[in-house]
Amino acid sequence: xxxxxxxxxxxxxxxxxxxxxxxxxxxxxxxxxxxxxxxxxxxxxxxxxxxxxxxxxxxxxxxxxxxxxxxxxxxxxxxxxxxxxxxxxxxxxxxxxxxxxxxxxxxxxxxxxxxxxxxxxxxxxxxxxxxxxxxxxxxxxxxxxxxxxxxxxxxxxxxxxxxxxxxxxxxxxxxxxxxxxxxxxxxxxxxxxxxxxxxxxxxxxxxxxxxxxxxxxxxxxxxxxxxxxxxxxxxxxxxxxxxxxxxxxxxxxxxxxxxxxxxxxxxxxxxxxxxxxxxxxxxxxxxxxxxxxxxxxxxxxxxxxxxxxxxxxxxxxxxxxxxxxxxxxxxxxxxxxxxxxxxxxxxxxxxxxxxxxxxxxxxxxxxxxxxxxxxxxxxxxxxxxxxxxxxxxxxxxxxxxxxxxxxxxxxxxxxxxxxxxxxxxxxxxxxxxxxxxxxxxxxxxxxxxxxxxxxxxxxxxxxxxxxxxxxx
Ligand SMILES: [Zn+2]
Numbered sequence: 017x018x019x020x021x022x023x024x025x026x027x028x029x030x031x032x033x034x035x036x037x038x039x040x041x042x043x044x045x046x047x048x049x050x051x052x053x054x055x056x057x058x059x060x061x062x063x064x065x066x067x068x069x070x071x072x073x074x075x076x077x078x079x080x081x082x083x084x085x086x087x088x089x090x091x092x093x094x095x096x097x098x099x100x101x102x103x104x105x106x107x108x109x110x111x112x113x114x115x116x117x118x119x120x121x122x123x124x125x126x127x128x129x130x131x132x133x134x135x136x137x138x139x140x141x142x143x144x145x146x147x148x149x150x151x152x153x154x155x156x157x158x159x160x161x162x163x164x165x166x167x168x169x170x171x172x173x174x175x176x177x178x179x180x181x182x183x184x185x186x187x188x189x190x191x192x193x194x195x196x197x198x199x200x201x202x203x204x205x206x207x208x209x210x211x212x213x214x215x216x217x218x219x220x221x222x223x224x225x226x227x228x229x230x231x232x233x234x235x236x237x238x239x240x241x242x243x244x245x246x247x248x249x250x251x252x253x254x255x256x257x258x259x260x261x262x263x264x265x266x267x268x269x270x271x272x273x274x275x276x277x278x279x280x281x282x283x284x285x286x287x288x289x290x291x292x293x294x295x296x297x298x299x300x301x302x303x304x305x306x307x308x309x310x311x312x313x314x315x316x317x318x319x320x321x322x323x324x325x326x327x328x329x330x331x332x333x334x335x336x337x338x339x340x341x342x343x344x345x346x347x348x349x350x351x352x353x354x355x356x357x358x359x360x361x362x363x364x365x366x367x368x369x370x371x372x373x374x375x376x377x378x379x380x381x382x383x384x385x386x387x388x389x390x391x392x393x394x395x396x397x398x399x400x401x402x403x404x405x406x407x408x409x410x411x412x413x414x415x416x417x418x419x420x421x422x423x424x425x426x427x428x429x430x431x432x433x434x435x436x437x438x439x440x441x442x443x444x445x446x447x448x449x450x451x452x453x454x455x456x457x458x459x460x461x462x463x464x465x466x467x468x469x470x471x472x473x474x475x476x477x478x479x480x481x482x483x484x485x486x487x488x
Contacts, residue, residue, distance in 0.1 A: 041066045042084045047060075047092070048091065049093045052414050062077035062079065094429070097127045099123070099132070099380075100300045101302050104116060105119060107133075122476055123154075124154065126387075127391070128387070132158040132160065153459065160223070161188030162197070164196065165202065166200065182209050184210070186217065198222070198225075199226075200229070222242075223240070224243060227262070232247030233251070239295050243379075244301065252285055253281065269345070274348045288363075289366035289370040292367050293370045297367075298375055300375045301398075304396070327477045328381075329482070360401075373415040374415065378391050378394050392452050395409075409445075434460060435458050436458065437457070439454065454466045
């Protein structure tokens with residue numbers, strides 16, 4: 017009996033979910049394809065999509081009579097974008113969980129077709145399943161565990177002994193999370209236990225590398241996938257620097273720590289880049305977030321002019337605008353902050369040059385940077401760090417797929433791959449910001465013209481803005 021109910025729910029889900037039947041073939045005609053298998057453009061192609069997969073690509077492909085034809089002349093087709101560091105407003109207890117479906121649509125409307133949530137919640141696991149079954153219009157979801165931390169911070173496992181760490185790792189794996197997320201204040205022996213347990217039961221460790229407790233050397237030894245370039249500033253301080261600490265992670269907020277910027281020894285960058293690639297070549301610097309939240313200051317005017325500003329509840333808008341006026345970072349000389357950005361850029365470029373696989377991560381939606389929109393800002397920030405436009409596209413498509421172990425399914429445009437695609441009006445290899453000139457997004461074979469996606473955004477903005485039920 018139970019089984020029958022389940023099947024009916026599935027059928028209902030299929031009807032109530034994505035607006036269009038999937039059985040109809042779709043053909044992009046006359047389109048320039050950037051397949052991302054290597055740096056090249058295939059001109060004037062037909063790309064035929066059937067049952068959510070890329071069925072054929074070529075200059076001459078027979079198109080079924082009833083197929084939906086999309087005129088791709090003068091346009092560019094790239095794989096769907098993958099954001100490897102995302103959170104949601106609805107992760108926060110203040111927000112209703114019901115806004116999650118809108119949040120996920122904002123990502124899709126910006127061409128993001130896969131995401132990795134970096135602080136897990138049980139709700140994300142439910143959304144992951146709903147997305148996989150196409151009951152909701154959402155990117156393919158990966159979810160790291162609630163974060164392992166030494167101090168209570170919410171959505172966490174507070175771990176202060178090796179046993180607590182091992183238990184948190186086992187519980188996370190049993191609950192179905194895809195990764196173990198580590199953040200801050202974890203003692204070295206507790207970290208070692210978490211990493212050891214994770215290796216034993218077969219789940220990867222991702223996240224911060226707290227420079228005061230864990231340190232980059234230990235995190236690299238553990239082959240952890242490191243976010244935000246945590247611990248790198250400390251690792252490249254001159255041997256005779258009068259301090260050991262620098263401005264990774266939460267230590268960024270103490271203006272005193274910024275004195276260390278003057279003691280960076282740039283000659284150490286190449287060596288640490290090589291060590292990174294040997295340990296774990298996958299690096300997600302979340303560079304836009306770091307650069308424009310802590311590095312270069314933002315004016316209130318520029319914040320209010322952001323297209324994603326209106327999606328935030330007023331309380332949230334006011335909080336961050338006020339915070340950015342009062343942040344202790346304002347006591348840090350602007351030259352030091354700019355120098356920090358420059359050093360981070362050099363680290364990214366050096367890791368890339370050493371063979372590293374850079375991945376895009378927006379680290380949204382804190383500080384009024386919204387997911388979806390900020391994926392494109394991250395791509396621009398990586399280009400500004402010195403990566404070629406092709407390397408940036410790799411960071412947003414094939415590198416995350418390679419990391420997730422799904423490159424045979426998605427992340428390139430090849431026959432048999434999942435049809436997660438973005439159609440652009442201009443060539444992103446000429447200018448990476450052309451990823452923002454979208455004609456449409458295809459999610460698992462279903463095509464949404466950008467005009468429709470823009471309508472979603474127009475409808476969703478006031479809903480998210482009012483999500484806290486404030487009266488203005
Ligand atoms: Zn984060």
